Amino acid sequence: MSKIIIDARIINSTTGRYVERLLHYLQQLDQTNQYIVLVPTADLDYWQPSAPNFSVQPCDVKNYSLAEQTKFRRQLSSLNPDLVHFCMPQQPILYRGRTVTTFHDLTLIRTYNDDKNWLYFKSKQQLGKVAFLLAAQKSTHIITPTNYTKNDLVKFAHISPEKVTVTYEAADIATAKPRPAKLPGKNFLLYVGKHSSYKNIRRLASAHQRLLDKYPDLYLVLANTKDRAVLQNEKFFADKDYCNIHFFGRADNHDLAWLYSNCAAYIFPSLMEGFGLPGLEAMGLGAPVVSSNATCLPEVYGDAAVYFDPLDTHDITAKIDSVLSDKKLRAKLIKAGHTQVNKYSWEKMAKQTLAVYQKALK
Numbered sequence: 001m002s003k004i005i006i007d008a009r010i011i012n013s014t015t016g017r018y019v020e021r022l023l024h025y026l027q028q029l030d031q032t033n034q035y036i037v038l039v040p041t042a043d044l045d046y047w048q049p050s051a052p053n054f055s056v057q058p059c060d061v062k063n064y065s066l067a068e069q070t071k072f073r074r075q076l077s078s079l080n081p082d083l084v085h086f087c088m089p090q091q092p093i094l095y096r097g098r099t100v101t102t103f104h105d106l107t108l109i110r111t112y113n114d115d116k117n118w119l120y121f122k123s124k125q126q127l128g129k130v131a132f133l134l135a136a137q138k139s140t141h142i143i144t145p146t147n148y149t150k151n152d153l154v155k156f157a158h159i160s161p162e163k164v165t166v167t168y169e170a171a172d173i174a175t176a177k178p179r180p181a182k183l184p185g186k187n188f189l190l191y192v193g194k195h196s197s198y199k200n201i202r203r204l205a206s207a208h209q210r211l212l213d214k215y216p217d218l219y220l221v222l223a224n225t226k227d228r229a230v231l232q233n234e235k236f237f238a239d240k241d242y243c244n245i246h247f248f249g250r251a252d253n254h255d256l257a258w259l260y261s262n263c264a265a266y267i268f269p270s271l272m273e274g275f276g277l278p279g280l281e282a283m284g285l286g287a288p289v290v291s292s293n294a295t296c297l298p299e300v301y302g303d304a305a306v307y308f309d310p311l312d313t314h315d316i317t318a319k320i321d322s323v324l325s326d327k328k329l330r331a332k333l334i335k336a337g338h339t340q341v342n343k344y345s346w347e348k349m350a351k352q353t354l355a356v357y358q359k360a361l362k
Helices: 016-029 070-081 116-136 147-157 201-211 228-240 253-262 276-283 297-304 315-323 325-339 348-360
Strands: 003-007 035-038 054-058 081-087 099-102 141-143 164-166 188-192 219-223 245-249 265-268 289-292 305-308
Touching: 003 016, 003 070, 016 054, 035 276, 035 325, 081 348, 099 116, 099 219, 099 348, 116 147, 147 164, 147 297, 164 297, 164 348, 188 201, 188 253, 188 276, 201 219, 201 228, 201 315, 219 253, 228 245, 253 276, 265 276, 265 315, 276 289, 276 297, 276 325, 289 315, 297 305, 305 315, 305 325, 315 325
Parallel strands: 003 035, 003 081, 035 054, 081 099, 099 141, 141 164, 188 219, 188 265, 219 245, 265 289, 289 305
Antiparallel strands: none
8 A cells, every 4th residue: 555645726716626636536546546636725615525545635845836845744744755746847956765756747848828917927937947957857757748848848848758648638618507608699609717928819800700700799708707818808809899708707517518509610719729628618518619720739639629720810710610600510510519528527537647646655
């Protein structure tokens, strides 16, 4: 029996869904090893173990903080684990025990968000590069969600591809009862997610404005909590006199079930992703997907999406138009989307992760 620590400090976040699903299935798969799950005190009630070999302990160390390098390292050492799984790259660089690290993507070091203070962001980015490099090189083994991210990390950190295992994630298809959304129009394109610069929302909006010449009743619905980046885009579109753009705000599972099921198409214009869950969620609820051809997205969506060059507004416009105007193509995409979603499984991801643990413990 081995003692395995899982660093789940991000469990109550967007990326935390990966951690929660991993823990859910690990409890079913492994009744032998002892697991200690570290979460912030505020999240002690967010996830509770159902298996006797799993326990939860508080860890209130912030990501990328000095305490992560000192206090967190001491906490890990005091627990004397056989293996630590860091579910994000941030970790105590001087910790020298056996470790598995999940790199979801390299957006922190590859992209820039103009809603952030330039000096602060660039400083954090430089620190992130050093942290990512050292974490990749010292980890016993590494997990990534796609081959694209694996190859990107191998090149960046100069590590062997054999050190990295790809464990595809999966989509959680909303089973909540759909709640009809109050929208200004019935015909709409949908985007769900953050408005960070690399998400490429402004080019999507520009393409939508071009589409209004042919589809004057077409709306673009943007669903996400109104943070600073969203407010900046809202002002930018208003200054440009863009019309038929609706900022929906935060959408819960009831809202998403309806929005995905009723949109004319789900559009994913991102310049960089590690996996791209929203597109799969849309497929699972019957939305035809029109996606950027950047980074991992063709790998994840396969032939279940129509792809565009995310830097070419004219191409974005043309590809969305092809789906709006061709009923046969829409039907083909919807059918292929259901098939594509079923290729992925959180349980399979957990089984592959457990195999990585066993390999790292040898």
